[in-house]
Amino acid sequence: MTTKNAELPGFDPKQAMVRKPRSPLYDAWIILLQNKVAVGSGIFLILLVLAAIFAPFIAPQGIDVQNLPDNYKQPSFIDPTSPYLLGADRFGRDVLTRVIYGARVSLSVAIVASAVSLSIGLIYGLVSGFFGGSVDNVMMRVVDILYAFPFLIFVILLQVYFKAVANRGGGAIVQPLIKLDRQMGGMLFIFIAIGALNWIGMARIARGQVLSYKEKEFIEGARMIGASDMRIIFRHLLPNILGPCIVSETLAIPGYIFTEAFLSFIGLGVNAPTPSWGIMINEGYRAIRSHPHVLWPPAIALVVTTLAFNFLGDGLRDAFDPRMKGTF
């Protein structure tokens, strides 16, 4: 059979043997680049990240510069005498400035929470699926129990705990954490609270993927030539299961952003005066009768950012699994 192939014009068996196999990730990347909406969303998100990083250079003002006489000033496109492009809030702070800085919180939560969830979930799922047997049984029983937990309630409880500890001071062990949290404007504890339970779905997906690849020939082949468990897991399984995991993680990001915004909305989010879109939406909602213009900028920012993550996630899913194109 092989001789037949070798006779094909232009076929060099030697070259075929050494050609580096293209990784599934690279294949997906090529397909993703053809999806205009996804690429547009990706570019928007990169610009947003840059705006968040360089906020001090872009924003017209500092985040807590108050001009009390200017409180609830209209945006300059409605009231030409107003110096504020998007208006001012109840303390006369520039809304545009606070929206730009607010991107820092939402994007940090998106990145850190998904990184935490992806790494814990992947490792948990890989170990559980790969070793199987009683290890798998115990690990999945734990996941089953956690799955029934009312997730938001525990995030709220954790966050109340962290806030109370941060205000009253805790034991010597948590002191450095409290300090770090204060420097981050209260974001650290939100990362922990959101990341603490969100890896469960990821663990299930990763385990399912491992189970479907574990018995494939190439894994058996690797085992036969004497590859270690670690090598099989990281060199052969991981690149193959990474795709679906990244997709579902990207699609989970809007949920993290919503959770942070909700926590900030009910006053359990970042510390004042750090601006978060959730806090700003709450302030706008309180003034909705008299000054609705304060509500819209952070609300639109939140929706557009979420939309971009959703489009990007969709594009990624289509890229990793073209059969699923247009589904879900």
Place this chain on the structure above:
Amino acid sequence: MTRYIIRRILQFIPVLLAVTLSTFVLVRIIPGGPFDRVGDRTLPPEIVANLEAKYGLDKPVWQQYLLYLWNLLRFDLGPSFSYRTQTVNDLIRESLPISAHLGIMALALGLLIGIPAGAIAALRQNGPLDFGTTFIAILGQSIPNIVMGPLLIWIFALKLNLLPVARWEGPKYWILPAVALGTGLSAGVARLTRGSLLQVVQEDYIRTARAKGLREMIVIARHALKNSMIPVVTVLGPMFAGVLTGTFTIEIIFGIPGLGRHFVNSIGNRDYPVVMGTTLVYALAIIVANLLVDISYAWLDPRIRYA
């Protein structure tokens, strides 16, 4: 089937134990106690001690936990610390129906809009109707409750003056909260239905149904749509958990006296029994919903059998 259900119900026990234990520990390690202050005044330590003795808070914590479990077996969730005249059972009996009402209306709205919208999009695949529906659905999924609530209030209550801004006093008051909670759900259901239906219509049994001359309506409604509901039902469990979360936000925004508001207030007041009771109700709701989802698979897909 009966044996399967019984086994699943027995599995509730470790889950509920884990939920009570972790809530119990978490609530107790939060600094501050339930009797730190009454209004703006702080209480003298002797009175605090008396109050704590009255509610058994002076006992060792493990004894308190066991006592809580013992009372739980008799469906006694204990007294509320901050609503002195009511027990936790009273509070739940009052507020749970409101939250459940809101949640069920939103869920029904989500399914009633989402399934037809998704089916229409799938049947007109790649047409303008499909792209329109899909875009609106993705947009709907990208609007969080904390934005949707104020947006609806602003349009329908403040600008158009059609509906009340807040509270929960009759059908007129139900509309905005239910819509605010239901739109996000319908968006998710629509996308899932569309994707699932697109896969099902390629199956052999659909070709068979068409070949034997059934009308297209019947093929879609009876053969395709029913089978395409399986993935939709799969997410109904997590979606139900999402509705619970959503009722939280919506209850706060619209000032609805449901379970979510009690929960948020009770944490602030360190009202331990109310926190425990509401958390338990939520956890129970989630696991019962998941069980119902698993049972409904068997009905939707006869190939699935539980032993």
